[in-house]
Amino acid sequence: MADQDTATKKPMTEEERVALCQKLDRELDEFIDSLEKKRYTEGWPEDRWEEEMDKHPFFMKTAPSGDELSPLAEGLAKLKYDPDENTPLELATNYKEDGNFNFKHKNYRLAILGYTEGIKVKSDDAEINASLYNNRAASHWHLKNYRSALFDSEKALTYNSNHDKARLRAAKSAMEIAMYDKCIEHCEKLLEKTSDKDVLNLLNTAKKRKMLKERDERKKERTIKKNKEQKDAIVKAIIERGIKLSNCEDEDDIDLSKLEPTLPGAHDAIVHIEDGILKWPVLLLYPEYQMTDFIKGCPENVPLANQLEQLFPAPWDEDNKYKLSKINVYYEGYDKMPHVVDAAKNLGDLLVLKYYQLKAGTPAFFVLPRGSVVERRFLESYI
Template identity: 75%
Template sequence: MAGNSEADTKKPMSDTERLELCQKLDQELDDFINSLERKRYTEGWPEDRWEEEMDKHPFFMKSNPDGDEMSPLAEGLAKLKYDPEENTPMVLANNYKEDGNFNFKHKNYRLAILGYTEGIKVKCDDPEINASLYNNRAASHWHLKNYRSALYDSEKALSFNPEHTKARLRAAKSACQIAKYDVCIQHCEKLLSQSNDKEVVELLSIAKKKKLIQERDERKEKRRTNKKEEERDAIVKMIIERGIRVSNCDDEDDIDLSKLEPCLPDSQDCMVHIENGVLKWPVLIMYPEYQMTDVVKSCPENVPLLNQLEQLFPAPWDTNNKYNISTVNIYFEGYDKMPHVIDPKKNLGDLLVMKYFELKAGTPAFFILPRGSVIESRFLESYL
């Protein structure tokens, strides 16, 4: 077990050691400045590498390059700027604000947000600094088109300084961008109570017009929703009146439109609906021999199923012409888990109330098989 060494624990610096460190820092800073004079830096910080170059500068670096021990100069400067033990919360918040301002000036808005956020985390007790940090972060969000965040930060800035005009104007603009027109109008009216700014007058006018349009659209949507709900209620009522059995419904009160939404291929967009007092259903036609299906998207309940099948035959895939009205049998699978043959000359509505018929996934489904064929025999035997 290794014992503690001097390298493992840091002892507080004495006044003498602090003085020696300061003198050493001064000397190293002089040496650094002198080296700059001998080798003048003429290229500037390239746009694509400015962060990398900045991080190499002793004043801006926050971590030591390549994991080596930081030089006394770099460590001292880092402590001067970022160490909470060496700075008051107000100074530390200001330092992070300066970092944010630097990045904002160079249009690095995401890095600016990080700087302002660190300053906010300090939680200094100066309302002006906090207002400035939130306002500047709001400006960064605005440039990134993060309008919700810009509105939030602007209003947080106002909570520290209600007279912060820039924050209130940005709050109004952000609110308008995310269609919070009432909020925008409130901020504009507050600004206009202090001065008659042309930009604010125009923004207020735009917000009021858009609010009227929004309210009109909301009324339309409400009417449309109410109408849709009435139609849904009417559909459920008609299904109950006709006595159609619906899968997964214990009684009439358990029937709702969510249990009538088609979930079968090609039928999701053709839910049962009412036209002129008639229910129109999506109907699934299945061909077990070929593992193929057809979907009749709007089959009236008062029309024979035969009429729909006549539109499907002859099928393009039926090269042997085995499938036509006179040569096929049509079955449905009942809730007793058995196949039941039907008469296609009957109206669809009459088929839906046959004994053992159960509506599944809002879509009546029928099997089509060549009469007397081997595939029909196998189909029937599969239920035994």
């Protein structure tokens, strides 16, 4: 029976509406009469007047949390928001009024909720829809939601193409999110009807920023293209020289990301090419002292001995044991064995030796005093 009653419910007649209003009036009178009489000075404290106003059925924005609405508040809410008691236009207008109330009090998020509810009504009145979208755009603008402000402003224009406020806000929002073509488009349409200096300045600024943006994009594209060409040249040079990489299965598997040095702070020392010459980061290790030297940009056509000469004498070599004439230089091959090299040869020649395999994009060599106990222990560690 309850389901049947709900299904057959009809809108209130004029007589029923009048009866409801009279009932609400009586309840309000009874409520007022039941109150304890107090002097005005004993009323709301000045610092709580907004809080008290929110409790009044005429002004409350939301129902009291966890409390049942009084018959008075329920009746007022029904009169204002019940779709059976209001046309779509009336509902949209009521929600717009709520949005406007919150907007004026700078409660922009609550205002957005009000305008959104009005939009959901889907009134067939173009003017109220344009106003709802425009006002919601204004709320988004104050919250710096510029993309949403642009969307709502342009939506308002679909209902009223002559809505200058919506068009101006669309232009300003587009400027904020660097959509300069849209900004220019809206400014030019506004200037068809007005010669407002602010709009003209906005247009000129958008055109200038568009030019700068396009210039920066062209510059970025050139840089990307140049970097790609350089990367391709490096990969091509590595393949042509026959340098073996530890983490690459074949030539097609080579890319610069696998050549980045893994040493802390050495990421900017990746191999690069200048005038057709590969320049490598080089790591020199001194097991005796547990010290290292890191060289950035060592040319492949320069002997390794030249780099060592610049490092010796080392400040930590108190016995002066590390000289070109007194050292041996080794690399660890992919056969897991140490191999001595001729430091007088160019770096590029060392990188293509039989067992040499480049690891972490950084050629690494061990430097040890020739014939020393340290060298013997180093070699024995591989046996």
